[in-house]
Amino acid sequence: MVQKTKQARTGAECSAEAMRQINPDVVAAYPITPQTPIMHAFSQYVADGKVDTEFITVESEHSAMSACVGSSAAGARTMTATSANGLALMWEVVYIAASTRLPIVMNVVNRALSGPINIHCDHSDSMGCRDTGWIQLYSENGEEAYENTLMAVRIAEDPNVLLPVMVCQDGFITSHSVETVELIDDESARGFVGEYHPKDALLDTDKPVTYGPLDLFDYYFEHKMQQIDAMEHAKDAIRKVFDEFGQLTGKKYDFFEGYLLEDAERVIVCANSSAGTTKVVVDELRAKGEKVGLLKPRVFRPFLAEQVVEKLKHAKSVAILDRAASFGGHGGPFFNEFRSAFHEEKEKPAIINYIYGLGGRELDLAQLRAIFEELKAVASGDVGHNVRYSGVRE
Amino acid sequence: MPEKPKGWKEIPIGGKIIEPGNSTKYRTGDWRTFRPIHDKEKCINCMICWMLCPDSAIKAGGPDCPEKGAKGASDKPSTCNFGGFDLEHCKGCGLCAANCPTKAITMKQEKEFD
Ligand code: SF4
Ligand code: SF4
Numbered sequence: 001m002v003q004k005t006k007q008a009r010t011g012a013e014c015s016a017e018a019m020r021q022i023n024p025d026v027v028a029a030y031p032i033t034p035q036t037p038i039m040h041a042f043s044q045y046v047a048d049g050k051v052d053t054e055f056i057t058v059e060s061e062h063s064a065m066s067a068c069v070g071s072s073a074a075g076a077r078t079m080t081a082t083s084a085n086g087l088a089l090m091w092e093v094v095y096i097a098a099s100t101r102l103p104i105v106m107n108v109v110n111r112a113l114s115g116p117i118n119i120h121c122d123h124s125d126s127m128g129c130r131d132t133g134w135i136q137l138y139s140e141n142g143e144e145a146y147e148n149t150l151m152a153v154r155i156a157e158d159p160n161v162l163l164p165v166m167v168c169q170d171g172f173i174t175s176h177s178v179e180t181v182e183l184i185d186d187e188s189a190r191g192f193v194g195e196y197h198p199k200d201a202l203l204d205t206d207k208p209v210t211y212g213p214l215d216l217f218d219y220y221f222e223h224k225m226q227q228i229d230a231m232e233h234a235k236d237a238i239r240k241v242f243d244e245f246g247q248l249t250g251k252k253y254d255f256f257e258g259y260l261l262e263d264a265e266r267v268i269v270c271a272n273s274s275a276g277t278t279k280v281v282v283d284e285l286r287a288k289g290e291k292v293g294l295l296k297p298r299v300f301r302p303f304l305a306e307q308v309v310e311k312l313k314h315a316k317s318v319a320i321l322d323r324a325a326s327f328g329g330h331g332g333p334f335f336n337e338f339r340s341a342f343h344e345e346k347e348k349p350a351i352i353n354y355i356y357g358l359g360g361r362e363l364d365l366a367q368l369r370a371i372f373e374e375l376k377a378v379a380s381g382d383v384g385h386n387v388r389y390s391g392v393r394e
Numbered sequence: 395m396p397e398k399p400k401g402w403k404e405i406p407i408g409g410k411i412i413e414p415g416n417s418t419k420y421r422t423g424d425w426r427t428f429r430p431i432h433d434k435e436k437c438i439n440c441m442i443c444w445m446l447c448p449d450s451a452i453k454a455g456g457p458d459c460p461e462k463g464a465k466g467a468s469d470k471p472s473t474c475n476f477g478g479f480d481l482e483h484c485k486g487c488g489l490c491a492a493n494c495p496t497k498a499i500t501m502k503q504e505k506e507f508d
Contacts, residue, residue, distance in 0.1 A: 100408045100410075200410055209410055
């Protein structure tokens, strides 16, 4: 029987707690704010003998991901964590990890990319590698970071998937803030995660394999096609893992989670901690009888476009909030994806974009109230600028 | 003709090669723009080319050169003798030609053989 306990934990501790329960074979990491507390907590577990993990301290994130690639190819269950410029430095190998089909799980504590140098939250880091072939899960709070990390292992290792998974949470806002979180007992968590049976392990000397050979115009495209196909399979695998984990926690998980969405006419779409802030404003406006709601992406890669349409098509106006800019693009990365999901639809809401919160700029309740207010005009057909900015000084 | 390339559903994922010892299936001969031509009159069967060829595309097992009329020459195949090129794997690098002590190998453009 699963035992649930409520504890006061930071988001970073939640990720470390999930890692302790997973007890991965290998962790290779390099410290970077605001990811550091995850590895700080986890290395303590290693030192105290609470996990059997081989903990590899490396000289950079490029080396961290390289060590993860090597260890995962060897057949070890492998994890790491990073943020911002650490992720940027890893990038080359991040792409290789997915292309080599290695089920590595990485916590990404979202932080703005330099420059100018900044240590606070935005999503430029994980959005920058949305096309690397990694599955991306987003977490509203520490509890979701914990759940997503446990589920990520199962999703990554599904034999029909075999792709690495990134579990994102907001730097400082989530990673360093203590909240009440509900965790499950070790036995249930370990039972859920299960044993890892690697495919084509390099250390299996009875069955020698080659990893990373040259792959030119004759086969590279076919290998990319397999990755595209694996992302399709990931949709089923994620659904299955969500349902199975939901039976343990008694919660319902989905690719896109609605909050008072059913009859909502004006909707805000945003990921991670901003979703929590938006819920406060939704409650406040609902109390005044306004039909507003929230849609929170929990899974951004793979992108389940049909569910976006399903969940948003009855709304009159929708604001997609992007905590990352796509310089020179038409709006942010979320906006592009959500808006194009509706292209063929006859019945669709008016959709606008807000870029917000760059470099940790706060998203406060007044801003969200203003966005819901602006959505009134948008709903009545006056779309105006469809790419807007919230929280920047003129 | 090389075998028909496989589709994405037929190959191992991740670019992995899961079957050891299959490099002979990789036809490096497809790369060739110069083809080595052997002159058996000049060849002294020193096998330097055989040792140097990076693609093991020099075969052993040819006969001694009976036409030369040298003593002991025979037309029986011997692994000590130059035995021709494996053109499926010869990539045309020209190392054999450059290093043959008697200049018994010359490189000719592939288009001459079309
Ligand atoms: S290197 Fe020249 S002489 Fe020696 S075996 Fe080869 S072709 Fe003959
Ligand atoms: S040209 Fe190069 S590959 Fe071809 S037989 Fe000579 S050494 Fe070998």
